[in-house]
Amino acid sequence: MEVLSSDEKSLQRAVELLRRGGIGAFPTDTVYGLGATIDSEPAIRKIFEAKGRSQGQPLPILISDINQLNQLAIQIPPSAWRLAERFWPGGLTLVLPKAPQVSELISAGGSTVAVRLPAHPIPVALICGLEIPIIGTSANLSGQPAPVTAQEVIAQLGERLDFVIDGGRCPGGKESTIIDLTQKPPCILREGAISRVEIDEELKHSV
Secondary structure, eight states: OEEEOSSHHHHHHHHHHHHTTOOEEEOOSSSOEEEOBTTOHHHHHHHHHHHTOOTTSOOOEEOSSGGGHHHHBSSOOHHHHHHHHHHOSSSEEEEEEBOTTSOHHHHTTSSEEEEEOOSOHHHHHHHHHHTSOEEOEESSOTTSOOOSSHHHHHHHHGGGSSEEEOOOSOSOOSOOEEEETTSSSOEEEEOOSSOHHHHHHHHTTOO
16 A cells, blocks of 8 residues: 655556556545545445445545536436535535446445535545546445544555555544435435535525
8 A cells, every 4th residue: 555645746646546446545625535436346346345335335426526417417406506506615415316327336226326526635636637536435444433634544444445645634524414315305314514504594595
């Protein structure tokens, strides 16, 4: 496993490793994330193995631009765009109907996909360098606390990874809030960085 810094050369190395089908951890605006390119099923399987996570659980996707949502989801409701415009980039994950091209391994065979635009330059730089969205699940063993430092990632996952980018302590410390917009009314599956009150207030104004 390579421990990388957050300089441009290190980010280029991380992009190279991801492009080769590697997996790695990086800081986000919430907690440290564990990622792979969404077009490499072998790499996605490595993520499940590294975390000890059941393949029956879907994986969230990180994007670098709000327009990439159209590549991953279909039948996107106005409420999704409103929430994205209000809280992205930031700690809100939207669950939407999955586009056909998204691997069923990511969606755990389901019909939905979870997407977030992080407010942190490192994952955004990785996605821009790859020119493709990445998996962005928390970089921890399933059932263990989500890490907020590179050292906590290494303690939990160690040599299971190809690299860790040490970008310092994550500023958030809370995982993202997840809202399922395929249900009516929308359902908050996990309250995290964005409060239920903030979301409910925004949804009042959606059409």
